[in-house]
Amino acid sequence: MEIHRSSPAQAPGTRSPGRRTYLMCRPAYYAVEYAINPWMDTTAPVDTTLACAQWEELADIYTGLGHEVLRIEPEPGLPDMVYAANGAFVVDGVAYGASFRYPERRPEADAHEKWYRSAGWTVAKPEFINEGEGDFTYLPGRELILAGWGFRTDARAHAEAADVFGRQVASLRLVDPRYYHLDTALAPLDDERIAYYPEAFAPGSRLLLERLFPDAVIADAEDAAAFGLNFVSDGRNVVINAEATGMVGKLREAGYETIPVDLSELKKGGGSVKCCTAELRR
Numbered sequence: 001m002e003i004h005r006s007s008p009a010q011a012p013g014t015r016s017p018g019r020r021t022y023l024m025c026r027p028a029y030y031a032v033e034y035a036i037n038p039w040m041d042t043t044a045p046v047d048t049t050l051a052c053a054q055w056e057e058l059a060d061i062y063t064g065l066g067h068e069v070l071r072i073e074p075e076p077g078l079p080d081m082v083y084a085a086n087g088a089f090v091v092d093g094v095a096y097g098a099s100f101r102y103p104e105r106r107p108e109a110d111a112h113e114k115w116y117r118s119a120g121w122t123v124a125k126p127e128f129i130n131e132g133e134g135d136f137t138y139l140p141g142r143e144l145i146l147a148g149w150g151f152r153t154d155a156r157a158h159a160e161a162a163d164v165f166g167r168q169v170a171s172l173r174l175v176d177p178r179y180y181h182l183d184t185a186l187a188p189l190d191d192e193r194i195a196y197y198p199e200a201f202a203p204g205s206r207l208l209l210e211r212l213f214p215d216a217v218i219a220d221a222e223d224a225a226a227f228g229l230n231f232v233s234d235g236r237n238v239v240i241n242a243e244a245t246g247m248v249g250k251l252r253e254a255g256y257e258t259i260p261v262d263l264s265e266l267k268k269g270g271g272s273v274k275c276c277t278a279e280l281r282r
């Protein structure tokens with residue numbers, strides 16, 4: 001594993017102590033069989049064996065950092081199931097279930113619900129369409145949920161999540177179809193701080209982000225297109241798509257350690273590091 005150490009070694013923000021628990025789904029049946037986002041091209045070949053190897057490397061990076069990686073069994077006929085972040089949104093041991101926008105992915109919600117129940121998590125069944133951590137994230141230091149809408153998640157699910165978790169939700173409207181999920185345009189760096197790509201958001205949402213996060217790391221068009229916002233940070237180490245070299249530089253500059261990983265095959269489905277990783281917050 002290649003770690004780019006930043007100097008100073010101290011990450012600037014606050015972070016919850018201890019190891020993270022991540023849920024992942026091996027891309028055994030991964031393919032691009034339909035196109036539900038602009039990255040998906042059903043005529044371009046996908047190497048499932050390579051996708052599995054890249055995915056294993058991502059899982060190894062997490063365990064190498066001392067985090068726990070749990071696995072949900074992939075199911076034939078669900079080629080997007082590798083994007084485990086979409087299966088639920090978990091805070092305080094409660095899994096708010098997903099309800100997918102497109103019929104092709106709908107059965108994934110049941111598979112995740114079963115997994116969460118059998119693993120002992122409390123499950124809240126959703127009434128409204130929402131794609132789990134694809135469109136929801138949480139900043140424990142602010143007790144604040146950030147939620148995206150515009151392409152996949154129904155904005156009514158934001159209010160539903162606020163009730164489920166008893167937390168405030170900042171609703172953010174996404175406007176660029178390439179950044180159809182919140183986690184393609186914004187990511188937490190630690191308990192309080194984020195990185196984001198302003199152009200992916202409607203003017204009112206940008207204003208809200210500027211006011212809430214004056215210390216954010218700002219990404220540009222190139223960073224976003226390289227899936228440089230679809231990273232996973234434990235507050236110190238940021239695991240990020242290797243292509244996103246500009247973003248790596250910005251994050252190191254901001255005091256974080258960066259660990260690049262090549263997920264070129266998974267990008268063909270419109271996802272990267274974060275899409276493949278659900279964070280289970282106890």
Ligand SMILES: NC(=[NH2+])NCCC[C@H](N)C(=O)O
Nearest residue numbers: 037083085134181269271275
């Ligand atoms: N958390 C994410 N952004 N996941 C990416 C999902 C990709 C999948 N092909 C879709 O369009 O639904």
